Amino acid sequence: MKTKNMILTMVVFVSVLVLLVAAGPSPAGEYKALQGTDSVDTIFDFREGDPAGALVHLSLAHKTFTDKAIQNVSEKPRFVVVFMGGAVKLLSSDRSAFTQEQRKTLAKMDNVISKMVKDGIKLEVCLYAVDFFGVDPESISPEIDVVPNGWISSIGYQTNGYALVPIY
Template identity: 55%
Template sequence: MNNSINSLRLAVLLIFCLTGLLSTSASAEQYDSLKGLKSVRTIFDFRDGKPGSALIHLKLVHDTFRDQAIQAVSDKPEMVVVFMDSSVLLLSSDRDKFSEVDRMRLEEFDQTLETMVKDGVRLEVCMFAANLWGVRPESIPVDIDRVANGWIASLGYQQKGFALVPVF
């Protein structure tokens, strides 16, 4: 139990450190890669199914959306997170199989998802993966759009000019 609590403390510390680093970004001029851009359009292929690292990844995606450098390029960046593979398990309200520590992480995961939706990040879940992993559709939050096949969604976004960022 102490190892689990220490792991959780370490994860929270890492999140605060990452958040602090990202919030110090002054503008798009810090990134040569952002110079000349008129918009930011990104799809995150989210497949991390481990509650601890998935929470860190999700917060990093959200911090990226909120980053001043991204906001300097585009007042309203277009970002989509498509949950595929085992990450769909983290979206389900059925959490009996998770440890107490993981359930605490998943509560924070849920809160981050809610904030992301309010901020304008689009969330989608691959129903092929949900069916494969035994996730009941009604256990997935209503704010998360259902797509039959996450790969097809990813292909469509990429064809529309969205940059692909894998989150494994």
Template identity: 35%
Template sequence: MKSLFFKFMLSFLAFGLFANLQAKEINDSAALKGVKETKSVFLIDFTNVQKTAFYLNIIEGTHKGLISQGVKPNMVLVFIGETVKFLSTKQDEAFEMENEESLESIQNSIKRLAALGVRMEVCAVATKVFHVDNSTIPKEMNLVGDGFISLIGWQTQGHKLVPIF
């Protein structure tokens, strides 16, 4: 009988603890304690169009999450490498047909991020290497001479590096 009572009490406590954990608000308050503004520079280097689309949506959510927690985000995105191919408004017809949804998502994210005040920079070294016509880069984005130099400059100005690749 004692064993049954003990199991019941253990189950009851475990359920109560689980319910309490679910009732707690999920946030980043420990990491953001005393933080009023953040300065971040995202290094974006993907070889996959779907992954590019996915992470641009995640970054937008991060921006909104900071604001919802009372923090002013100061974000810069620096696109290097093959990723620059996915930013172009002019794609190879077969690639565009195969990846229409992701490419559309990327263009929509660019517009929404720009509207939020996020600075987006595209490495001109990468556009040259990957044969992307600079005139096809969306107007919301800024071409920079060298993405690595840009990263160095932003970090020297106090932006924290967020590498995603």
């Protein structure tokens, strides 16, 4: 009988422990800045022109979107990445100006971009920068929306309450 009581006590203890852990602070609670927030709208002004740096920053933007702290905010987060400046060269399917190692990095970046689109992150590229850097607009993936001027797009998002995260 004593063994049964001990087992029952252990089951109750473990159950209470599991409930306490499950009822603990939400991942958003790890960030005081998110307390009281009911939506997360963010625009990434993306100008990083180095393939390795761009891959790291783009992966981090995607990881931020999928982070439980962001996803647990009551409304679905809205993220936009606007590619401007030298970053537009990284989006072209013409990779002849890049080394073999950079091409491998850009292939990984293409994979991250596809995942971002699949997860609902909006991607835009500035046509002004595309023209300025001599990138063929047809060489850019159709997953990325072309806007005439990335600054105007950025101004619009910020005017509508999107937080700006610069990536230079």
